[in-house]
Amino acid sequence: MAPFDPLLESLNQAQCEAVRHQEGPLLTLAGPGSGKTRVVTHRVAHLLRSGIPARQILALTFTNKASSEMRTRIEELAPGQRVWVSTFHRFGARLIRQYADYVGLTPNFTIYDTSDARKTLRRAIDEADIDTYHYKPEQVAAAISTAKSRLVTPDKYQPRTGSPLSQLVAEIYPLYQKRLQSSSAVDFDDLLLYIALLLYQNAEIRATLDDRFRYILVDEYQDTNHAQYVILRALSVDHPNLAVTGDPDQSIYGWRGANIQNILQFETDYPDVRIVRLEKNYRSSKCILRVADRLISYNRQRKKKSLFTDNDEGLPVRLVEYANGEKEAQKIADHIAQEVASGQRRASDFAIMYRINALSRGLERALHTAGVPYQLVRGLEFYQRKEIKDVLGYCQLVNNPRDDQAVLRTINTPVRGIGRKSIDCLTRHATRYAISLLTAAREAVQVDGLKPRAMKKIGQYVELVDRLSHLADAPMEEILGTILEETAYCEHLELSNSEEDLNRLANIEELLTDARQFDERFDGERPEDPNAPAPSSRLEAYLEDAWLVSDTDQWDAETDQVTLLTLHASKGLEFPVVFLIAMEQGILPHERSNSDDTQLEEERRLAFVGITRAEQQLQISYAMHRDFRGQRRNAVPSSFLFEMPREEMERVSSTYDNASWNEDWEQADAPLEDPTLDDSFELEPSYDEHDGIDEDPAASPSTHGNHPSPTHAQSITTAARLAEKDQEQGQATTAASSLRPQLSPNQFKQGMAVVHPELGPGKIVALSGSGRNRRATVRFVTAGQRRYVLAHSPLRPVGV
DNA sequence: TCATGACTAACTGTT
DNA sequence: TTAGTCATGA
Numbered sequence: 045m046a047p048f049d050p051l052l053e054s055l056n057q058a059q060c061e062a063v064r065h066q067e068g069p070l071l072t073l074a075g076p077g078s079g080k081t082r083v084v085t086h087r088v089a090h091l092l093r094s095g096i097p098a099r100q101i102l103a104l105t106f107t108n109k110a111s112s113e114m115r116t117r118i119e120e121l122a123p124g125q126r127v128w129v130s131t132f133h134r135f136g137a138r139l140i141r142q143y144a145d146y147v148g149l150t151p152n153f154t155i156y157d158t159s160d161a162r163k164t165l166r167r168a169i170d171e172a173d174i175d176t177y178h179y180k181p182e183q184v185a186a187a188i189s190t191a192k193s194r195l196v197t198p199d200k201y202q203p204r205t206g207s208p209l210s211q212l213v214a215e216i217y218p219l220y221q222k223r224l225q226s227s228s229a230v231d232f233d234d235l236l237l238y239i240a241l242l243l244y245q246n247a248e249i250r251a252t253l254d255d256r257f258r259y260i261l262v263d264e265y266q267d268t269n270h271a272q273y274v275i276l277r278a279l280s281v282d283h284p285n286l287a288v289t290g291d292p293d294q295s296i297y298g299w300r301g302a303n304i305q306n307i308l309q310f311e312t313d314y315p316d317v318r319i320v321r322l323e324k325n326y327r328s329s330k331c332i333l334r335v336a337d338r339l340i341s342y343n344r345q346r347k348k349k350s351l352f353t354d355n356d357e358g359l360p361v362r363l364v365e366y367a368n369g370e371k372e373a374q375k376i377a378d379h380i381a382q383e384v385a386s387g388q389r390r391a392s393d394f395a396i397m398y399r400i401n402a403l404s405r406g407l408e409r410a411l412h413t414a415g416v417p418y419q420l421v422r423g424l425e426f427y428q429r430k431e432i433k434d435v436l437g438y439c440q441l442v443n444n445p446r447d448d449q450a451v452l453r454t455i456n457t458p459v460r461g462i463g464r465k466s467i468d469c470l471t472r473h474a475t476r477y478a479i480s481l482l483t484a485a486r487e488a489v490q491v492d493g494l495k496p497r498a499m500k501k502i503g504q505y506v507e508l509v510d511r512l513s514h515l516a517d518a519p520m521e522e523i524l525g526t527i528l529e530e531t532a533y534c535e536h537l538e539l540s541n542s543e544e545d546l547n548r549l550a551n552i553e554e555l556l557t558d559a560r561q562f563d564e565r566f567d568g569e570r571p572e573d574p575n576a577p578a579p580s581s582r583l584e585a586y587l588e589d590a591w592l593v594s595d596t597d598q599w600d601a602e603t604d605q606v607t608l609l610t611l612h613a614s615k616g617l618e619f620p621v622v623f624l625i626a627m628e629q630g631i632l633p634h635e636r637s638n639s640d641d642t643q644l645e646e647e648r649r650l651a652f653v654g655i656t657r658a659e660q661q662l663q664i665s666y667a668m669h670r671d672f673r674g675q676r677r678n679a680v681p682s683s684f685l686f687e688m689p690r691e692e693m694e695r696v697s698s699t700y701d702n703a704s705w706n707e708d709w710e711q712a713d714a715p716l717e718d719p720t721l722d723d724s725f726e727l728e729p730s731y732d733e734h735d736g737i738d739e740d741p742a743a744s745p746s747t748h749g750n751h752p753s754p755t756h757a758q759s760i761t762t763a764a765r766l767a768e769k770d771q772e773q774g775q776a777t778t779a780a781s782s783l784r785p786q787l788s789p790n791q792f793k794q795g796m797a798v799v800h801p802e803l804g805p806g807k808i809v810a811l812s813g814s815g816r817n818r819r820a821t822v823r824f825v826t827a828g829q830r831r832y833v834l835a836h837s838p839l840r841p842v843g844v
Numbered sequence: 845t846c847a848t849g850a851c852t853a854a855c856t857g858t859t
Numbered sequence: 860t861t862a863g864t865c866a867t868g869a
Contacts (some may be wrong), residue, residue, distance in 0.1 A: 051856065106859075134857050232859050321856085400856050405860085456845095463845045594857070634856055650857085673855065674860045743855045851865075 051086050051093070051121070055079075062127050065066065066094065067313035068282070070287040071265075071307075075351050076336070076656035077618065080289050083323075084261055085114060087287065089121035102260040102279075103129040106267055108241040108593055110616055114263070128576050132272055132453065134592050135576075136235035139253075140226045142577040146246065147238040152584060154440050154447045155591040159428065161185070161231040168219040169740035171475070187213045188220060193269040193301035194230050195240055197221075207448075226480070227448045243278035243808025248277050258283040265290035265310070269301040277313070279592045284314065291346050293340050293771050294653050296506045304345060325656075327618050329358020331692065332662050336655040343645045343738055360694040361662045363685065368669040368676075369403075369626070373410035376623050377664075378510075379497075380606060381414040392419055395619035399632040402672075403625065404608050411606060421609035423601045426746040427590050431533075431548040434553055436590055438527045441482070441645055443583050448474075451481040451781040455505055458533055462505065466498040480507065500706055520559035520566075537710070561584055574700035611654045614646060622658035624651075628679040629797055638797075645692055651684050678841070680799055698836045754789075791841075792820055798839045 052060050059079055062072045063086045074080035089102060103113040103118075108131055115129040130138070137155065144151040156164060165185055187209060191201055198218035202212040224230060230238065262268070265288035268276070280286040288310060295304045296619035311317050325333055330353055337351050339376045376396060377801070383389040403782050404420060411418045418666055426432060437453040442449070456462045473491040474484035488494060488502040509532055515523050534552065537545045566582050579585040599607070599617075607619065611632075626632065633647035655662060670679045753754055792798070796808045798820075806824035818834045832839060 108859085131859070155859095235859080296857080300859085402855050402860090415856090461848075462847070465845085610857065636856070671860090845869105847869085848867085848868100849865100850864100852861105852863090854862090 051090055055082070055086065056324060057085055058320055058322050058324070059083050059593050061299070061318075061583045061822075062322070062381055063090050065287070065318055065320070066091065067285055069284055069310075071285070071310045071314075071317050071319045072289040072322060073319065073347060073349065074289055074293065074322040075325060075349050076294065076653070077325040077353075078270070079326055080291075080450050081110075081114065081117065081263075081616075083322065084263060084287075085117040085121055088118050088127055088261065090254075092112050092122045092125050092127070096259060098125045098127045100256065101127045101261070102135075102257040102259070102265070103127060103261040104132050104135060106131060107616075108134075109599065110263055117688035130576065131231055131592070132268075132275075133235045135233060136239045136275075137592065138578075138586060138677075139239050140230070140235065141579065143242055143249065144681040146249070148225055149230065149238075150228045150446070151443070151580060152228070152444045154227065154450070155235070155443045155588070156229050156403070156449060157428070157591065158225070158232070160229075160449045163452075164223050164227075165216070166227070167267055168223050169216055171217065174212065174215055174220050179212060182210055184213055188217050188233075189233050190301055192231075193216065193271050195237060195244075195271055195274060197241070199244060212582060223448070226446065226478075227450065228444055229447045233271075238277065240271045240274040240278070243275060243525070251282065254282045255278050259285045259523045260287065261288070262288040264294075266292050266295035266304055266307045266327070267302045267307045267815070268807065269303055270306075271301075273303065273306050280314075286314065293343070293349070293649055294615060296390075296615065296646060296653060298642070307346075309470070318423055321349065325348055325353040325355070327355075327659050328353065328656060329355050329660055331358045331360055332655065332658050334692060335361050335662070335688050336652055337656065339684060339687050340652045342687050343648055345401045346641070360659055360692060361688075363688075363690065363693045363694055364663060364665040365695045366665060366667045368802040369406050370410070372665055372667050373406040374413075376625070376663075377414035377416055380411070381416050384416065390604050390619065391606050392604045393598075393620040394599070394623070395614070395617070395621070395657065396623040396625060397609055397611050397614050397657070399611055400611055400633060401648070403631075406671075406704075407608055411608075411705035416606055417604065418608055419600065419603065420605060421613045425592075426554075429551055431537075431547075431551055435524060435533065435552065436553065436587070437438060437526055438509075438512060438531070439523060439583060439587060441509055442516055442523070443483050443581075443587055445513075446480040447507075448481045450486070454487070454509075455481075455502075455542045458531060458536060460505065461501050462498060466494060466502065469493040469498075473742050478533050502566040516583055517565040517581060520582060521556060521563055524556055525582065529569055535779055545814050559586070562589070611650045614657050615653055618657050618659055621661040622654070622663070622736070624654045624662065624664045625666075626670065626679075627651075627664050627682040627685060628670065629682055630679075632684065648684060648687075652683075664693075667693075667709065671752065673716060675734050680797065792818070792834055792839070798822060798841055 049277070052063060055063060056079075059082065061440050061545075062070065062083045064088070072080070073575065074083070088103060089103060092098060102113060103111070105114060109130050111129050111134075115127075118127055132396060140147060140149060140153065144153065162181065162185060166181055169181060169184070192215070198221045201214050201217050203214035224234070243253065252798060260276065262276060262294060267290070276286060276288075288307070288417065288528075290306055290307045290430075292307050295302060295307070298304065311319065319705065333351050333355075340346070364375075366375060380389075380391065380394050384391050398407075401422065404422075408418065408420065427436070434453065434457050437450045437457070440450040441449050441454060455467065469491050470481055470484045470488075472493075473479075473483050473487070477484070479487075484491065485502050485506050488499045488506075489557070491499075494502070511530065512523070512527060515526055518526075536547060537549050537552075540546075563582075564747045568584065579588055597610075599613075607617075609617075611624075615682055630638075632651060633644055637643035637647045655664075662684070666681045666685070667679055776844070792808060793812055798806055798808060804823040808820045809823045811818065811822040820832055820834055820837075820839070822830055822839065824830070824833060
């Protein structure tokens with residue numbers, strides 16, 4: 045209509061279509077860097093302008109980071125309009141508060157973080173006196189979490205025959221849930237579970253909320269789990285104006301119960317859906333995009349998208365091999381320092397990404413040495429520190445006296461002479477009379493087995509808690525200050541000289557500062573979630589933040605620092621220059637993902653996410669040795685590297701220490717491999733001898749040539765070409781795949797990861813014979829299965 | 845009851 | 860490497 049609509053003007057056609065869409069379901073398939081957030085915010089503004097009241101709009105995200113960014117941008121486009129933008133979990137928390145009665149909680153419920161939830165679980169296990177020898181509580185926790193995300197309540201949980209773990213879960217899950225309930229506490233999964241059940245079981249509430257939230261927008265829909273799916277469905281029956289945005293290729297939370305099918309089947313769920321594809325990339329150079337696109341094309345579970353960009357060709361993606369992890373860190377740090385010093389780049393232009401947090405340490409050290417400022421984006425951390433949790437434990441207790449976990453944390457912290465035995469007595473008493481621990485503590489004089497001394501101490505503890513409770517409505521700074529004062533928490537820390545204790549003191553200082561800032565915010569206008577059912581007290585609001593805010597949200601785009609972060613944390617961000625480190629088999633893809641294709645595909649998506657964060661330059665690197673768990677291991681380049689268009693990439697051999705490399709070589713007790721890549725090894729299709737190991741359907745036995753399937757052919761040629769190039773260059777300094785020392789036949793083990801110079805990485809799925817006759821069946825990542833006589837094969841081991 | 849030191853098992857990823 | 864558990868002795 046209006047030719048100069050400022051809301052639409054700067055958008056391309058597809059983006060416009062999504063923004064202007066008003067009624068009915070909408071699926072926006074948005075590739076990386078395609079202006080997704082822009083579309084969502086503009087659409088909200090567009091809805092508002094067309095007269096939809098702000099309170100009818102709900103925008104849901106996964107992270108606080110995403111939601112605060114969205115809130116800010118909506119505020120820019122439609123100042124003063126107060127749309128409820130929230131994370132799923134906070135949305136759940138707020139609604140539970142409103143409907144606490146319906147779900148058997150009190151409105152002042154506590155949200156347990158993972159470790160508190162784990163402790164609660166352990167207590168449930170201990171109390172039931174269940175034999176816990178054969179499994180880890182972790183596994184039980186994971187099983188319960190999965191059940192919850194699928195909306196399986198304790199009474200519905202069906203143990204599977206033949207699965208001892210699930211039998212156990214069937215026993216423990218109800219006990220665990222009962223404990224949470226009696227403490228009026230929830231775990232993260234409950235925040236979604238309770239709401240899903242509420243909507244499912246209560247038609248009236250469902251209808252009310254459906255009517256209230258007429259326009260719902262969901263970001264990162266590919267990461268929703270079943271509970272979230274059900275919530276969204278329930279809220280979109282009478283007013284099915286559900287607009288979801290996502291990219292199946294960026295689904296990286298399958299391990300947390302995210303169901304990629306939610307987005308893949310959205311069209312089936314909402315038949316009259318409008319689908320908009322945002323395929324134009326505004327972020328990355330052509331070169332970077334091609335690498336990403338090729339890699340992700342190896343996934344089967346996906347919706348085909350064609351990514352394109354008008355951006356420059358850009359510099360080639362660099363693929364670098366380093367001698368070891370330290371060299372990798374050091375060289376990258378030096379490079380950044382140099383670029384910054386020469387004024388070519390700012391430190392904030394750089395991001396270094398890795399698969400696992402443990403890899404950050406070496407980088408930190410190197411950046412520190414090189415004098416480069418950096419910030420670490422890390423999950424949780426601050427609120428997980430002992431001293432912080434201790435102090436907040438008292439707050440929790442003031443807010444929710446039924447919170448047993450808070451009692452257990454605080455009753456003898458700081459040490460006041462209430463030991464394990466006394467606590468056991470209290471617990472027994474509480475269980476016996478079905479009362480909370482704090483109530484039991486109040487009745488200390490009647491508790492069996494308590495010594496008079498302990499009774500006295502417990503009495504003092506209860507008095508302390510009561511004194512604090514009077515402060516429930518005071519400013520946070522005052523509450524925390526009083527807690528510290530009354531408990532003399534800092535006293536023994538101040539006496540200590542240890543660095544750790546000084547650190548703790550500093551953290552407590554920080555907590556106080558944080559509280560002061562919170563008070564100021566609270567007293568002033570509170571811009572966030574004005575339409576949401578608000579926490580009933582300042583304390584409650586403060587705790588809610590502490591429980592649901594993670595350090596990931598503290599990432600600061602403004603300060604001039606290099607960003608260090610995991611690939612998971614990188615989603616939604618972008619940087620001019622990205623370093624993707626430790627592209628090694630077992631790290632990315634992670635070793636625990638090698639077992640099945642679904643997990644492997646998720647790992648590939650993870651790599652895809654990392655690559656597509658880069659705007660101008662991308663460097664992917666691996667090391668030949670990496671220190672892990674305090675031990676040095678051989679590393680082998682990631683199989684994903686063989687899936688990238690390596691002919692397009694600039695391969696750089698770092699200057700590594702030849703001597704130490706040779707040493708490794710000599711340590712292997714087998715002769716050096718004949719560098720001529722002839723076919724002296726057996727090459728026969730294998731479908732014998734390996735019992736019950738799942739057959740990859742792609743690895744069909746019809747593969748006499750090297751082309752099992754068109755997609756696979758690509759990587760094989762690439763790998764083969766790589767090997768050829770190495771020979772041409774006449775030096776073994778580039779592709780690590782041709783550098784590994786060989787093993788003697790008997791050193792190969794079942795399950796071992798190996799690399800073949802032509803066929804790339806694979807895994808030994810079966811072995812037979814010994815010595816010169818020892819044969820192995822290898823399943824390759826991209827080339828199906830083959831059998832080899834090990835004495836003649838060019839196979840080399842990976843790691844270990 | 846608590847501090848100390850030895851031992852050991854874990855290290856994906858996050859609301 | 861390290862956090863977390865366990866055993867020991869004061």
